[in-house]
Amino acid sequence: MSDWIRSNWFVVVIIVALAGATGYFIYDANRNNVPGRQADGKDVIASLAERDITADELYDQGAPFDGQLLYNLYKNAVVSQSVQTTSDLEKEAKEMEKTIDQNVRGQSSDKYKEAISAELASYGFASYDDLYDYCLVNVKEKELDRTYVDAHFEELKKSLKDKQPRTVSQIKVTVSNPESLTEDEQKKVDSIDKALESGTFANAATAFSDDTATADKEGFAGYIDADDAAQGNGVVAAEAVSAALSLKKGETTDWISVTDASTGAKSMVKVTVDEDNVTAIHESDNEDVRDELLYALLGSDTGLSMKIMQEAASKLKITFEDEQTQARLDNYMKTAGDQADAE
DSSP: OHHHHHHTGGGTOOEEEOTTSOOSSOOOTTTTOGGGOEETTEEEEEEETTEEEEHHHHHHHSSSOOHHHHHHHHHHHHHHHHSOOOHHHHHHHHHHHHHHHHHHHHHOSSSHHHHHHHHHHTTTOOSGGGHHHHHHHHHHHHHHHHHHHHHTHHHHGGGGGGGOOEEEEEEEEEESOTTSOOHHHHHHHHHHHHHHHHSOHHHHHHHHOOOTTTGGGTTEEEEEOGGGTTTOOSSSOHHHHHHHTTOOTTOBOOOEEEEOTTTOOEEEEEEEEEEOOHHHHHTOSOHHHHHHHHHHHHHHSTTHHHHHHHHHHTTSEEEOSOHHHHHHHHHHHHHHHHHHHHO
């Protein structure tokens, strides 16, 4: 095992030096040369945020490295060196780390560290202790993607035409049976209809909506597009998404009966389209909306994320110590790019 890693240590010890700046990950081929360093009797092949990565750890992640893992290791280095670490990015990474940790603990309390470690391994991180590093790379990658999308938005937005992107608000009334409302339920529905005739959707949502996720936000339910028509966006049910996709800005659906698939709870909802202009959505003051549009753009072109990474890599000084490994990486990226072009 160590012999294989020793002959291929350059897979992760890629020299990625951003001129004039110090990157978050430090890859120094001379300092981390395999014959020269050991930790606990194991060969050290790289240092990641002042933490040694041993040959055994990396071999266990991919035995031996597959193309996806090799690409992820390369991408991690490029992204980390291409985006400067800021206090805002660190804060976002810590919040992401906390969310992942809490979610996995809730699902697998006894073995949450093992579960997280197993997932991190496929992305080129050695263990649970690297969760923050993984999160920081992720938020940096989002920043890299956003910068590219901002610069090329007029061209890229064409890919969203069929997705019908929009932002929406909703009013929800919890009912026992949508087909036969109780007297109180009917009074509430009538009050909402009357409020909508004489006032704004936002005011009606604030005053009457039973939706705990949106009532205190004037009913605002975020971004939706055609990809949400099957299962909803987590706030707006699929039935309501489908209805809203057929409307224009300022238009409102009729009352729609909804049954929660997981709880069986029944409700009636009205949805209004707040914005259907993709440029206005891209320039929204709401960061969550901008993020959702960014993810939609990346999802509509499966090769875009790699293209952005490759453009960033072209601005760095990258040295491969082995032509075979470089060829493997180039072949993986070419194959992935060809598959994306064929879709």
